[in-house]
Amino acid sequence: MRQAATRVEVPLHHSLRDRSPSPFPGGMTLHIKTEAAERHTLAVIVDNEPGILARIAGLFTARGYNIESLTVSEITADKSVSRITIVTSASPATMEQIIAQLDRLVPVHKVTDLTAQGAHVERELALIKVAGSGDHRIEALRLADVYRARVVDATTTSFVFEVTGSIEKIDKFVELMAEVGLIEVARTGIVAIARGREAA
Amino acid sequence: MGEKSGADILVEALCDLGVEVVFGYPGGAVLPIYDAMFRSGRIKHILVRHEQAATHAAEGYARSTGRPGVVLVTSGPGATNAVTGITDALLDSIPMVVITGQVPTALIGTDAFQEADTVGITRHCSKHNYLVKDPALLGATIHEAFHIATSGRPGPVVVDIPKDVQVATARYSKPGPIQHKTYRPQLKAPQTQIEQVVDMLAAAERPILYTGGGIINSGPAASQLLRELARITGAPVTSTLMGLGCFPASSDQFLGMLGMHGTYEANMAMNQADLIVAIGSRFDDRVTGRLDAFSPNSRKVHIDIDRSSVNKNVRVDLAIIADAGHALEDMVRIWKSRQHPRPDTRAWWDRINGWRAKQSLSFPETGEAIMPQRAVRALWEATHHRDPIITTEVGQHQMWAAQHFGFEKPNKWLTSGGLGTMGYGLPAAIGAQLGNPRALVIDIAGEASIQMNIQELATASQYRLPVKIFILNNEYMGMVRQWQELTYESRYAESYSDSLPDFVRLGEAYGWKGIRIDARADLDDSIQAMLDHDGPVIVDCRVAKLANCFPMIPSGAAHTEMILQANEVSGTMDDEAKALV
Numbered sequence: 153m154r155q156a157a158t159r160v161e162v163p164l165h166h167s168l169r170d171r172s173p174s175p176f177p178g179g180m181t182l183h184i185k186t187e188a189a190e191r192h193t194l195a196v197i198v199d200n201e202p203g204i205l206a207r208i209a210g211l212f213t214a215r216g217y218n219i220e221s222l223t224v225s226e227i228t229a230d231k232s233v234s235r236i237t238i239v240t241s242a243s244p245a246t247m248e249q250i251i252a253q254l255d256r257l258v259p260v261h262k263v264t265d266l267t268a269q270g271a272h273v274e275r276e277l278a279l280i281k282v283a284g285s286g287d288h289r290i291e292a293l294r295l296a297d298v299y300r301a302r303v304v305d306a307t308t309t310s311f312v313f314e315v316t317g318s319i320e321k322i323d324k325f326v327e328l329m330a331e332v333g334l335i336e337v338a339r340t341g342i343v344a345i346a347r348g349r350e351a352a
Numbered sequence: 353m354g355e356k357s358g359a360d361i362l363v364e365a366l367c368d369l370g371v372e373v374v375f376g377y378p379g380g381a382v383l384p385i386y387d388a389m390f391r392s393g394r395i396k397h398i399l400v401r402h403e404q405a406a407t408h409a410a411e412g413y414a415r416s417t418g419r420p421g422v423v424l425v426t427s428g429p430g431a432t433n434a435v436t437g438i439t440d441a442l443l444d445s446i447p448m449v450v451i452t453g454q455v456p457t458a459l460i461g462t463d464a465f466q467e468a469d470t471v472g473i474t475r476h477c478s479k480h481n482y483l484v485k486d487p488a489l490l491g492a493t494i495h496e497a498f499h500i501a502t503s504g505r506p507g508p509v510v511v512d513i514p515k516d517v518q519v520a521t522a523r524y525s526k527p528g529p530i531q532h533k534t535y536r537p538q539l540k541a542p543q544t545q546i547e548q549v550v551d552m553l554a555a556a557e558r559p560i561l562y563t564g565g566g567i568i569n570s571g572p573a574a575s576q577l578l579r580e581l582a583r584i585t586g587a588p589v590t591s592t593l594m595g596l597g598c599f600p601a602s603s604d605q606f607l608g609m610l611g612m613h614g615t616y617e618a619n620m621a622m623n624q625a626d627l628i629v630a631i632g633s634r635f636d637d638r639v640t641g642r643l644d645a646f647s648p649n650s651r652k653v654h655i656d657i658d659r660s661s662v663n664k665n666v667r668v669d670l671a672i673i674a675d676a677g678h679a680l681e682d683m684v685r686i687w688k689s690r691q692h693p694r695p696d697t698r699a700w701w702d703r704i705n706g707w708r709a710k711q712s713l714s715f716p717e718t719g720e721a722i723m724p725q726r727a728v729r730a731l732w733e734a735t736h737h738r739d740p741i742i743t744t745e746v747g748q749h750q751m752w753a754a755q756h757f758g759f760e761k762p763n764k765w766l767t768s769g770g771l772g773t774m775g776y777g778l779p780a781a782i783g784a785q786l787g788n789p790r791a792l793v794i795d796i797a798g799e800a801s802i803q804m805n806i807q808e809l810a811t812a813s814q815y816r817l818p819v820k821i822f823i824l825n826n827e828y829m830g831m832v833r834q835w836q837e838l839t840y841e842s843r844y845a846e847s848y849s850d851s852l853p854d855f856v857r858l859g860e861a862y863g864w865k866g867i868r869i870d871a872r873a874d875l876d877d878s879i880q881a882m883l884d885h886d887g888p889v890i891v892d893c894r895v896a897k898l899a900n901c902f903p904m905i906p907s908g909a910a911h912t913e914m915i916l917q918a919n920e921v922s923g924t925m926d927d928e929a930k931a932l933v
Contacts, residue, residue, distance in 0.1 A: 252664075
């Protein structure tokens with residue numbers, strides 16, 4: 153150990169004070185902090201140029217933000233503009249950063265936080281393949297009716313259902329189908345739009 | 353008007369944009385462009401010895417002249433070698449346009465010879481990038497690239513041009529002023545916000561202006577306006593590493609640099625202030641120290657051109673999105689129109705002067721060894737009347753230069769602040785010398801950093817650039833060694849610079865003059881000999897091997913927990929502290 157610390161007018165930071173050696177090799181446990189997150193749906197209007205999706209997806213990975221769902225589609229007749237709907241979870245401070253970071257990308261026209269802005273409609277579409285026979289087949293059709301899922305393909309041993317709704321509704325429907333012969337699921341991810349007459 | 357090849361369009365567009373110098377290195381995928389430049393004869397090309405150096409030279413040129421730096425490199429390794437400099441320019445907001453060759457469009461994606469996904473690789477280390485697949489779009493893309501690189505928060509823009517696009521022909525005409533569809537940086541803030549910050553400044557008892565590189569990026573007028581704002585408000589001024597020179601170091605109102613290796617008075621004033629006005633600075637982790645202890649009792653105003661800089665690390669009370677120069681101009685105008693008297697800040701200055709009295713930049717000077725701080729001060733004494741441009745590498749020498757070399761004007765201090773790139777200083781000095789042929793340009797270097805782009809000695813020789821390299825040689829990667837001493841009980845893992853070259857003879861081998869300084873008594877005369885030589889000089893100044901850079905706020909500590917001298921330090925760090933950078 154080197155010469156002991158002599159205090160000046162302020163106490164030294166804890167990290168540089170003498171410490172008894174840690175009982176464990178490698179020192180004390182390091183806790184990696186995580187923040188409480190809330191879920192937001194963002195509408196990002198972008199110029200439809202090559203690489204724009206990689207630019208946005210990469211921004212999320214590079215800065216450590218989460219993407220829960222991302223959908224993208226052209227929205228103008230001339231195909232020059234796309235709308236990207238992103239569902240992400242973050243603390244309020246990080247959410248502000250996500251929006252600012254998206255907004256400063258050169259091809260981004262506008263970022264709207266639909267969740268912060270107020271009432272909006274969110275929908276997802278899923279295609280769900282179920283196979284089985286006998287009671288399972290009848291039960292699958294009965295549940296599909298309850299969930300307003302449409303049959304878009306049928307064989308003597310299988311169905312493909314199309315269902316739209318909130319994430320929670322589709323999650324629940326998939327969960328039920330698991331008990332009656334679920335084969336595979338394809339989901340679109342969330343699209344969302346603000347209620348009322350104004351654009352986002 | 354006839355059609356031209358893509359390469360000719362590029363050269364003509366560069367000329368239309370006023371580009372005089374391009375830093376580059378030829379290769380297969382840019383041969384048409386090199387041929388077009390050769391035939392045109394209108395652009396000066398500087399042949400570097402490694403593409404990374406081309407990017408740093410362009411940064412040095414840009415930072416010292418205010419004009420964008422331009423880089424031209426080939427595909428594959430040419431582009432990947434440029435990535436460090438592109439990232440460096442992004443972190444330090446340096447306007448730069450990097451033109452990269454690419455394999456012909458038909459070969460893209462086939463793992464062709466010297467193919468790399470340049471737009472993919474540079475997507476997140478550039479401000480923006482393009483792959484140009486049509487020669488008809490090339491001219492407009494180049495003009496747009498310069499617009500984006502130089503406006504708003506400046507940064508590097510990459511334009512990747514496949515070889516067939518350089519050969520194919522199209523029409524080109526010089527476009528008018530660019531009105532971008534989506535990219536419209538906000539330069540001026542609403543008057544009400546400016547009035548708010550002026551009111552806050554007029555009412556503050558303990559204000560401080562926390563200034564940064566944004567003021568330098570805004571242009572020399574912004575530095576003049578900062579002086580005026582400081583004069584009429586009487587507020588103390590501190591600066592980040594990147595902002596040095598935007599306020600004169602000789603002013604009584606200047607507290608020096610703040611942050612990890614900043615002065616005691618700057619950091620204590622930040623901690624005790626009741627109002628911080630941040631202008632063109634970004635509350636970087638080197639500046640704030642431990643966030644939950646950062647300036648706990650102040651109201652904070654953040655003036656920045658980049659909205660994403662606001663509330664990123666520190667929550668502020670008032671955010672003003674504007675160019676620093678515009679905001680300063682508006683603040684000065686409104687302050688004066690309201691005829692605010694100069695506030696009475698005597699009590700605040702009394703406290704500041706108390707902190708100043710600690711003389712936190714003083715250093716022990718015993719024995720025969722040349723203290724590195726002494727060497728920097730001697731260099732300042734000998735050169736400051738010539739307004740030299742100083743570049744640095746990264747490490748202890750960089751911090752000593754920032755602490756002990758006083759800057760009076762903007763655009764004189766070129767350093768890799770955000771990315772901390774060793775090997776920056778020599779190529780940056782070359783770029784600065786090209787942009788300022790009559791200036792005295794000195795790279796204050798360390799013996800480890802200088803070796804990272806040592807091949808550029810040849811570039812300076814080739815273009816007769818009289819740059820000076822002043823190496824503070826302590827035979828260690830000094831900042832690594834310092835951290836090992838402070839936090840790993842002096843276990844110096846791999847931080848000793850073994851097998852060092854003889855820098856004097858190395859310089860001579862490249863046609864430079866070499867000077868070695870071993871004794872303190874020789875310091876002034878040897879510096880004079882360096883200055884007297886009309887050509888490039890490399891100085892190997894042997895300094896105290898184990899000197900540490902103080903004052904220092906350890907990682908994760910608060911401003912009030914500053915270490916002033918080595919005898920205040922001991923022991924080891926816990927894991928939480930070790931995990932901090």
